[in-house]
Amino acid sequence: MCDKIKNIILTVVLALVIFGLGAYMLITPSQEFSDSERRVLAQFPETSVKTLLNGSFMKDFETYTLDQFPFRDAFRSVKMFSSLKIFNNLTANDLYTLGDYVIKQEYPLDEKVVQGNLDTINRVFASSVEGKTDRVFFSLIPDKNYYFSKESGRLSFDWDELEGLISKNAGWSEYIDITDTLSDDSYYMTDTHWSQDKILDTADRVLSSLGKDMPETYTENTLNCDFWGVYTGQLMLPLKADKIVYLTNEIIDSYNVTSLDSMGNQQKDFVYNHGKLDSKDTYDFFMSGAVPLVVINNPTVTDGSHLILFRDSFGSSLAPLLAQCYSKTTVIDLRYINPSFLGFFADFNNADVLFMYSPLVLNSPSVLQG
Amino acid sequence: MLFSSIPFLYAFLPIVLLLYFVAPRKLKNAVLLISSLVFYAWGEPRYVVIMIISVTCGYVLGLLIEKYRNNKRLSRLFMILSAVISLGLLGYFKYANFFISNFAAVTGLSIPLLRITLPIGISFYTFQLLSYTIDVYRGDVPAQKNFITLSAYIALFPQLIAGPIVRYSDVAEELQNRTHSFKMIAEGSRRFLIGLGKKVLIANILGEFCDTFKASGDWSVAFFWLYGIAFSLHIYFDFSGYSDMAIGLGRIFGFNFLENFNYPFISKSITEFWRRWHMSLSYWFRDYVYIPLGGNRVSKARHIFNIFVVWFLTGFWHGADWYFIIWGVYFGVLLLIEKFFLSDLLKKAKFIRHIYVLFLIIISFVIFNASSTSEAFVYVGRMFGAGGLPLVSTEFFYYLRSLAPTLVIAIIGATPVVKTVFVKLSEREGVRRILNLVEIPALLLLLVVITAYLVDGSFNPFLYFRF
Numbered sequence: 073m074c075d076k077i078k079n080i081i082l083t084v085v086l087a088l089v090i091f092g093l094g095a096y097m098l099i100t101p102s103q104e105f106s107d108s109e110r111r112v113l114a115q116f117p118e119t120s121v122k123t124l125l126n127g128s129f130m131k132d133f134e135t136y137t138l139d140q141f142p143f144r145d146a147f148r149s150v151k152m153f154s155s156l157k158i159f160n161n162l163t164a165n166d167l168y169t170l171g172d173y174v175i176k177q178e179y180p181l182d183e184k185v186v187q188g189n190l191d192t193i194n195r196v197f198a199s200s201v202e203g204k205t206d207r208v209f210f211s212l213i214p215d216k217n218y219y220f221s222k223e224s225g226r227l228s229f230d231w232d233e234l235e236g237l238i239s240k241n242a243g244w245s246e247y248i249d250i251t252d253t254l255s256d257d258s259y260y261m262t263d264t265h266w267s268q269d270k271i272l273d274t275a276d277r278v279l280s281s282l283g284k285d286m287p288e289t290y291t292e293n294t295l296n297c298d299f300w301g302v303y304t305g306q307l308m309l310p311l312k313a314d315k316i317v318y319l320t321n322e323i324i325d326s327y328n329v330t331s332l333d334s335m336g337n338q339q340k341d342f343v344y345n346h347g348k349l350d351s352k353d354t355y356d357f358f359m360s361g362a363v364p365l366v367v368i369n370n371p372t373v374t375d376g377s378h379l380i381l382f383r384d385s386f387g388s389s390l391a392p393l394l395a396q397c398y399s400k401t402t403v404i405d406l407r408y409i410n411p412s413f414l415g416f417f418a419d420f421n422n423a424d425v426l427f428m429y430s431p432l433v434l435n436s437p438s439v440l441q442g
Numbered sequence: 443m444l445f446s447s448i449p450f451l452y453a454f455l456p457i458v459l460l461l462y463f464v465a466p467r468k469l470k471n472a473v474l475l476i477s478s479l480v481f482y483a484w485g486e487p488r489y490v491v492i493m494i495i496s497v498t499c500g501y502v503l504g505l506l507i508e509k510y511r512n513n514k515r516l517s518r519l520f521m522i523l524s525a526v527i528s529l530g531l532l533g534y535f536k537y538a539n540f541f542i543s544n545f546a547a548v549t550g551l552s553i554p555l556l557r558i559t560l561p562i563g564i565s566f567y568t569f570q571l572l573s574y575t576i577d578v579y580r581g582d583v584p585a586q587k588n589f590i591t592l593s594a595y596i597a598l599f600p601q602l603i604a605g606p607i608v609r610y611s612d613v614a615e616e617l618q619n620r621t622h623s624f625k626m627i628a629e630g631s632r633r634f635l636i637g638l639g640k641k642v643l644i645a646n647i648l649g650e651f652c653d654t655f656k657a658s659g660d661w662s663v664a665f666f667w668l669y670g671i672a673f674s675l676h677i678y679f680d681f682s683g684y685s686d687m688a689i690g691l692g693r694i695f696g697f698n699f700l701e702n703f704n705y706p707f708i709s710k711s712i713t714e715f716w717r718r719w720h721m722s723l724s725y726w727f728r729d730y731v732y733i734p735l736g737g738n739r740v741s742k743a744r745h746i747f748n749i750f751v752v753w754f755l756t757g758f759w760h761g762a763d764w765y766f767i768i769w770g771v772y773f774g775v776l777l778l779i780e781k782f783f784l785s786d787l788l789k790k791a792k793f794i795r796h797i798y799v800l801f802l803i804i805i806s807f808v809i810f811n812a813s814s815t816s817e818a819f820v821y822v823g824r825m826f827g828a829g830g831l832p833l834v835s836t837e838f839f840y841y842l843r844s845l846a847p848t849l850v851i852a853i854i855g856a857t858p859v860v861k862t863v864f865v866k867l868s869e870r871e872g873v874r875r876i877l878n879l880v881e882i883p884a885l886l887l888l889l890v891v892i893t894a895y896l897v898d899g900s901f902n903p904f905l906y907f908r909f
Binding site: 075076078079080081082083085086087089090091093094095097098124125126127130133134137138141144147148149150151152154159160161162163165180225226227 | 443447448449451452453455456457459460484485487488623624625627628629631632643647658659660836837839840843844845846847848851878881882885886889890891893894895896897898899
């Protein structure tokens with residue numbers, strides 16, 4: 073090919089790409105939601121003299137073009153592929169893969185943020201728990217990266233520092249160490265969370281620390297649908313789908329469950345909510361996902377025992393197992409309920425109180441209310 | 443607006459190219475001017491006015507200098523007035539708070555700082571305007587009669603906000619008469635894409651690491667050196683990438699801007715480094731400060747003074763803080779040491795001289811990227827073990843592993859190796875044909891990967907925008 077023809081072809085091809093993609097972006101109707109990222113996408117910004125002069129139009133327009141760019145997911149795949157496979161970066165957008173697993177490198181620990189969340193928990197303890205029961209427990213849920221980082225040389229939270237902060241700030245509780253009850257295959261391949269069928273040892277460790285004996289017989293049930301966890305849309309590379317396995321037995325089947333909706337109304341609910349299988353996050357199958365407060369009444373235990381579990385999303389699949397040993401289990405998610413209302417919904421007198429959090433929550437700023 | 447942004451690449455640029463090439467020849471400068479004002483206003487809506495005032499002053503004073511050319515005193519007065527206005531605006535927006543805070547510190551007075559933000563690119567376009575009026579005063583170029591043409595030169599968006607500092611004399615002819623061809627468009631596009639790749643695929647990744655390093659709590663001596671190396675490469679790929687994009691865009695629009703970088707990291711001395719790094723700024727200071735002060739054709743003491751003035755100003759041009767001045771004077775001292783003591787030694791020490799240059803350059807950029815003077819000293823100290831830091835840390839090993847491929851690509855890319863190999867291979871007819879066939883798909887692939895990084899990424903600042 074002579075240089076003259078090459079120059080013409082190069083000019084035409086590049087012009088077609090930038091004109092084509094530019095026109096496609098500006099002409100085609102905007103999408104409202106990204107399924108892969110599970111978020112609302114930016115729309116064309118408001119155009120006015122004010123937004124033009126203060127620069128907000130320009131800023132919002134850039135966000136709009138990023139969100140509405142043609143073949144956005146395909147481009148994101150190209151980026152992740154080139155970052156992880158060509159440039160060989162150890163992480164891309166903090167994600168990395170090992171075998172069939174996708175893991176997020178959660179790092180570093182922000183001591184101030186953790187301290188802030190522990191201060192919130194301290195306030196909840198002081199206002200709702202203190203003086204009503206002396207059976208208070210605390211447990212940290214290791215994130216997936218805790219296990220995978222050790223074999224892969226990635227960075228991970230300083231667990232000793234984290235446990236030190238708990239010890240310093242929650243001295244009023246008994247600490248339950250569950251790190252040795254889990255391993256890298258306790259978690260879904262494509263999601264943050266642990267798989268319920270892999271946490272029986274964890275539930276047993278917690279219940280034995282609370283002085284309870286966990287039932288031993290379960291039926292493993294597997295949902296028909298594939299489970300594509302939260303990392304699927306973030307990694308944007310081919311992955312194997314997970315399957316959701318959930319455990320049942322006569323005790324769990326007998327549960328009578330109610331939950332509090334966002335308006336404060338009580339409604340009938342389920343520990344395994346098949347109605348949530350069509351939601352954006354299939355993990356919402358467990359305890360209906362983001363719910364401020366759930367009460368599990370267990371008619372097979374009649375001693376009036378009460379467990380109050382302060383939890384994050386990991387607790388959704390653990391709570392049904394713990395609830396087997398109590399007449400009543402109140403599951404509270406401080407991300408969605410103001411602690412000043414707790415007194416209306418939970419009686420802390422002589423209850424077993426368990427704070428169980430993943431560092432993913434403790435290391436996120438202003439995530440807990442109170 | 444950033445070159446390395448989706449709005450620029452897929453909205454602004456196609457629209458401007460369409461308007462520019464559709465417009466008749468006599469309207470092309472007007473299209474460039476209007477699009478440049480939109481480009482500037484995109485990031486600084488209010489400060490467009492400042493730029494227009496600067497250009498108008500430069501235009502009027504340029505004409506007055508020429509009109510009264512035979513009246514030395516008057517034309518000199520207009521030239522000085524032009525310099526006072528240009529430097530006055532630069533001084534107000536860039537240096538006022540520096541002087542206020544230092545005055546307050548010395549006197550103990552409590553003086554509130556001015557609430558002003560630095561207009562993007564003011565350091566660059568001020569120097570271009572100064573070079574224009576000084577060149578007209580010297581009689582090197584005739585004053586530009588057409589306001590649109592002069593405004594298009596100053597506001598020309600390819601080089602408006604981060605250089606290279608294009609002299610009016612270098613583009614005066616092209617502003618009036620320039621040609622366009624597929625060859626120039628293809629060459630410009632190629633250069634632009636390579637610059638964009640340098641910025642997005644290398645500089646941004648290293649820049650992200652530098653930010654992470656600063657926020658880290660796991661420092662070690664080795665980690666500081668890794669940071670120093672990464673930042674040196676980051677600033678080179680960031681700034682030279684921008685210059686490549688500017689030169690490439692200029693070529694598409696029919697201009698030939700001078701080179702701004704020439705593989706500075708292969709220099710054999712600090713003196714040579716500054717002949718290869720940000721060349722348009724070095725030449726500016728040489729022609730408009732150093733030589734007018736007498737250059738080296740003066741007494742030894744005066745010569746040393748001249749060098750210090752130039753390097754003090756070079757540092758101060760980069761930022762209104764003491765650590766920028768320290769950075770500039772650091773180079774002044776090194777240049778003097780080389781000039782008076784090391785020049786013979788450096789000629790003999792063939793391998794060591796490269797280590798010597800890289801060592802001093804890395805330290806200089808650690809000072810340059812500090813947030814304060816005290817941080818600059820602390821960082822340099824820690825590179826040599828001050829503060830009881832361990833030799834290595836977990837994060838050092840992690841980032842060394844993670845960045846290794848990028849660092850290797852960057853180090854190779856900072857040398858002429860790739861270019862030399864490419865040129866050598868092109869000498870063989872068969873290989874040249876293959877390279878010709880591969881070039882277009884390769885550039886297209888590069889554009890796709892860059893676009894992918896832009897669509898997915900959020901880390902994208904240009905370092906030289908703050909100057």
